[in-house]
Amino acid sequence: MLIQLIAQDAAHDSAHKLVGALEAKGVPAVGADAGSPAGVGQLGVTITDDYASIARPDTVTLDFTSAAASLEHLEVAAKAGAAIVIGSTGFTPEMEKRAKELAAKTRTVIAPNMSVGVNVLTKIVAEVAAILKDFDAEVIEIHHRTKVDAPSGTALGLGRAIAEARGQQLADKAIYGREGITGVRPQGQIGVLAIRAGDAVGDHTVIFGGTGERLELTHRAQSRESLARGAIRAAAWLVNQQPGLYSMRDVLGL
Numbered sequence: 001m002l003i004q005l006i007a008q009d010a011a012h013d014s015a016h017k018l019v020g021a022l023e024a025k026g027v028p029a030v031g032a033d034a035g036s037p038a039g040v041g042q043l044g045v046t047i048t049d050d051y052a053s054i055a056r057p058d059t060v061t062l063d064f065t066s067a068a069a070s071l072e073h074l075e076v077a078a079k080a081g082a083a084i085v086i087g088s089t090g091f092t093p094e095m096e097k098r099a100k101e102l103a104a105k106t107r108t109v110i111a112p113n114m115s116v117g118v119n120v121l122t123k124i125v126a127e128v129a130a131i132l133k134d135f136d137a138e139v140i141e142i143h144h145r146t147k148v149d150a151p152s153g154t155a156l157g158l159g160r161a162i163a164e165a166r167g168q169q170l171a172d173k174a175i176y177g178r179e180g181i182t183g184v185r186p187q188g189q190i191g192v193l194a195i196r197a198g199d200a201v202g203d204h205t206v207i208f209g210g211t212g213e214r215l216e217l218t219h220r221a222q223s224r225e226s227l228a229r230g231a232i233r234a235a236a237w238l239v240n241q242q243p244g245l246y247s248m249r250d251v252l253g254l
Helices: 002-011 067-080 093-103 115-133 155-165 227-239 248-252
Strands: 060-063 081-084 107-110 136-143 190-196 203-210 213-218 244-247
Touching: 002 136, 002 227, 060 067, 060 227, 067 093, 081 227, 093 107, 093 136, 093 244, 107 227, 115 155, 115 227, 115 248, 136 155, 155 190, 155 203, 213 244, 227 248, 244 248
Parallel strands: 060 081, 081 107, 107 244, 136 190
Antiparallel strands: 136 203, 203 213
């Protein structure tokens, strides 16, 4: 769905040109014109299952596959000198370490969420966390029932923003859901709760709870189009950058 939106946006924007399309091996769409699944007619771009055949220094790849597949694609991009924007989530610490090593060899943006609004939210959350240091912080996210990783990469990013703003590490302060007799909430704990229901595109709420008051900051994705537009914006920005690892905050100048 997201790749279809990206293809649609590229097809209708003269500032960008779709030059390649990739699918997993064995998918029926391989060999078809990329415009067909996107519903924009023939684009003259054939869907392939061989990323190496389309990764070039003069292209930017938009990758929304899986953590494992994205890391494989980053390996190819680094070797070919192709710029790449990765929006996949679910990276293990070992995969993140390898991704950072590879990203330094080419122009790379890795972000758990390409939405402009979410990245603005992350900046604001960090600022609030630094101001309200004694407030309890909780992150709640809701996604569709088919999302396979939890918590979402965005929720983890928000949690890290809170922890870092307070001079902490999320790994030392996070609790992922609660059950049973949990006792009094420890000072400085950061709660992260994942909800999976229906076809929710993605909601993220950060709660700062103090004595006698509570501040809630929420972003709701109403469609995946915001992700597609953000990814294309990242691709356009990445063209003129030096090799290295960048985030959406770099893209947006936040």
